[in-house]
Amino acid sequence: MLSVIEAQERILRAVAPLAVEMVSLQFALGRILAKDSVCPLDLPPFNNSGMDGYAVLAEDTVGASEANPVKLKVLGTVAAGDWWIDPLRAGQALRIMTGALIPPGADAVVMVEKTRPSADIVEILQQAKSGQNIRPKGEDVPQGKTVIREGTRLRAAEVGLLASMGFASVPVHGQPRVAVISTGDELVEVDQPLPPGKIRDSNSYAVGAATQRAGALLHSRHHVEDDPEALRSCLESLLPQVDMILTTGGVSVGDFDVVKAVVGDLGDINFWKVAMKPGKPLVFADLRGKPMFGLPGNPVSSLVTFELFVRPTLLKMQGTRNLQRPAVTTMVMQECRSSEQREEFVRARTIYENGQYQSRLCGDQGSGRLSSLVEANSLLVIPAEVTRVPAGALVTAIMTDWEE
Numbered sequence: 001m002l003s004v005i006e007a008q009e010r011i012l013r014a015v016a017p018l019a020v021e022m023v024s025l026q027f028a029l030g031r032i033l034a035k036d037s038v039c040p041l042d043l044p045p046f047n048n049s050g051m052d053g054y055a056v057l058a059e060d061t062v063g064a065s066e067a068n069p070v071k072l073k074v075l076g077t078v079a080a081g082d083w084w085i086d087p088l089r090a091g092q093a094l095r096i097m098t099g100a101l102i103p104p105g106a107d108a109v110v111m112v113e114k115t116r117p118s119a120d121i122v123e124i125l126q127q128a129k130s131g132q133n134i135r136p137k138g139e140d141v142p143q144g145k146t147v148i149r150e151g152t153r154l155r156a157a158e159v160g161l162l163a164s165m166g167f168a169s170v171p172v173h174g175q176p177r178v179a180v181i182s183t184g185d186e187l188v189e190v191d192q193p194l195p196p197g198k199i200r201d202s203n204s205y206a207v208g209a210a211t212q213r214a215g216a217l218l219h220s221r222h223h224v225e226d227d228p229e230a231l232r233s234c235l236e237s238l239l240p241q242v243d244m245i246l247t248t249g250g251v252s253v254g255d256f257d258v259v260k261a262v263v264g265d266l267g268d269i270n271f272w273k274v275a276m277k278p279g280k281p282l283v284f285a286d287l288r289g290k291p292m293f294g295l296p297g298n299p300v301s302s303l304v305t306f307e308l309f310v311r312p313t314l315l316k317m318q319g320t321r322n323l324q325r326p327a328v329t330t331m332v333m334q335e336c337r338s339s340e341q342r343e344e345f346v347r348a349r350t351i352y353e354n355g356q357y358q359s360r361l362c363g364d365q366g367s368g369r370l371s372s373l374v375e376a377n378s379l380l381v382i383p384a385e386v387t388r389v390p391a392g393a394l395v396t397a398i399m400t401d402w403e404e
Contacts, residue, residue, distance in 0.1 A: 001275040003384070004308060004343050010270055011284055011309055015291055017319040018174030018243065025162055028154050030215055031172035032319040037148040039165050042138035047102040049078075050133040054115055054122055055096045055106035057088060058130040069116065069123035078103060093122055102134055109133035141165075151321030153215070153403075173319035176243040177219040178211045180204045181234060183250040183259060184297060185225045202370065203248040203302050207295065210306050211246070214314040226250065228258045235266060239288055243317065246310065249297030251281045259283060259294045267292065275384060277342045278367040279305040298367035304345055304379065307400060327381075330357035330397040336382060336389040343384045347376035350397045359397055377401040 002010070020034040049055065056072060064070040072093035078084045080099040088094060088105035095117075096102075096109060108128035116123040141147055141161075148158050154170075162170060182204040190200050204221045211218050219242045224231045231250075238245055250259035251272075260283055263269060267287035274282050278301040283294030293310050295302040312323040330350050338344045348359040362375040378397040382389060389395060 001273045001280075002271055004274060004276050007271060007274045007282070007284070008309060008312065011291075011313055012316055012323070014270065014284075014286065015313055015316055018176060018317050020171050021174055022169045023172055024169050025159060025167060028162070028170050028172065029156065029159055031154055031170075031175070032215070033148055033150055033152045033154060033158075034171040034173050034319055036146050036150050037162060037165070037167070037170070039141045039143055039145050039147050041165065042143045043141040043164055044135055044137060044139065047137050048135050049096045049098055049100050049102060049109045050135050051098050051109065051111050053096060053109045053111040053133060054124070055088065055094045055103055056108050056110055056124065056128060057090060057092075057106060058108040058128045058132070060090060060093075061108070061110065061124050061126070061128040064124045064127045066125045069125050071121055071123055074117070074120045074122050093124075095122075107131065107134070149321075151319055153320060173317070174243075176216040176314055176317045177241070178216050178244045178246060178314070179219045179222065179238045179242045180208045180211065181222045181224055181231070181238075181245065181247045183224050183226060183231065183247055187223055189223070202299055203295075203297065206299060206303055206370075207246055207248060207306055210303060210311070211314070214311045215318055215320075216244075216314045226258055228262050231258055231262045232266065235262065235287065235292075239290055242290065244290060244314070245287065245292045246295060246306075247283075247293070248295045248302045251283050251294040251296060263287065263292060263294060274305075275342045276305075276308075277338070277340060277344045278365075279308075279345075280342065282309065284309070296367075299370040300347070300367045300373055303370075303373060307379070307398075308345070324398075326399050326402045327396050328357045328399060329394050330359045330378075330380070332380065332389055332393050332395055333358055333360045333391060335391050336361065336380065336395075338382050338387050338389075341384050344382040345398075346380040346382060347372045348378050348380045348397065349376060350378040350380075350399065357397065359395075 077095040078100045079097045084103035107130045110128050114126040182201050187201040188198050208218045208221050224234050263285045267285050269285045281296050282305050285292045295305050315323045347362040350359040362372040378399050381396040
């Protein structure tokens with residue numbers, strides 16, 4: 001069996017970023033930038049006022065105080081968006097608003113709270129320094145600077161900066177279209193009654209949600225019974241429409257586990273098993289040039305294997321630079337035991353307390369206990385050769401609630 005790291009490396013070698021497309025900036029949130037963004041102008045593009053007040057010549061305010069104010073003649077008001085042409089001269093001032101262009105000659109702004117205006121005169125109550133309360137041209141970003149690197153996921157801040165630089169559209173990598181197929185005779189749709197022996201199909205919803213959280217597009221969701229021909233027909237109809245197919249269930253060695261056999265007929269299986277717990281039975285295959293994952297049927301196993309293998313694959317297909325979740329070193333507050341020679345991923349709640357990360361297990365670690373993942377925000381990594389981790393020991397925690 002492959003180790004987790006070996007399986008991850010094989011998968012990531014087999015996929016590449018999708019083609020680049022241009023998208024309108026208003027729809028770019030969450031997309032991955034496909035080309036470095038270079039600022040074509042200075043930001044801000046001109047010297048502007050950092051607050052409401054009066055634009056002055058700093059040398060006019062020498063010695064100014066509340067007890068000894070300096071009186072200046074007010075020529076007018078400069079609002080944001082206005083343009084004052086005439087140079088300011090000694091003994092003159094201009095009322096100015098935040099963000100307004102600094103008029104010629106002025107080299108300081110006195111905040112309105114340090115002034116006493118009356119008619120066309122203003123009393124300056126505090127000495128100003130040259131450059132005071134002025135945001136200089138290019139202070140935020142100078143022209144020609146690379147400000148957002150290729151591979152960056154665009155958040156609200158990046159979108160705002162791109163807008164300020166004048167980019168109405170941006171190059172991004174395509175979003176993978178993903179179809180999710182849950183398999184099993186025992187499954188019924190979520191809004192249907194539960195006959196004896198049946199369970200509701202939670203996997204396709206959970207895996208579909210994880211797909212969308214990873215930035216991909218959920219193309220469609222399907223349920224196929226344990227029927228090889230039905231599965232084959234579903235896969236063949238979906239392949240021309242999507243960039244990836246995910247199945248849940250049917251990848252073990254039972255009489256009704258049909259996924260591996262059907263996938264083997266339609267494409268090339270890269271590997272079938274990984275030395276991990278939960279999630280040992282995992283299929284990764286190439287179906288006519290499209291990556292396909294056969295995830296285990298147990299709900300925890302399907303989401304843990306998605307986290308470790310499918311999520312990094314979807315991120316690479318989108319051109320993301322950081323493919324793995326952040327990890328921290330944490331102290332385990334309870335003893336952990338592992339009876340098998342497989343790398344184990346333990347559901348835990350990890351918090352920062354008393355100067356260090358601390359982790360508590362989220363109850364029973366059975367692979368059918370989906371509620372334990374609801375409580376968890378991390379996976380503790382227990383190496384394959386370790387069968388006991390005592391309370392107080394340090395381990396690695398993969399922070400599943402942290403994005404990058």
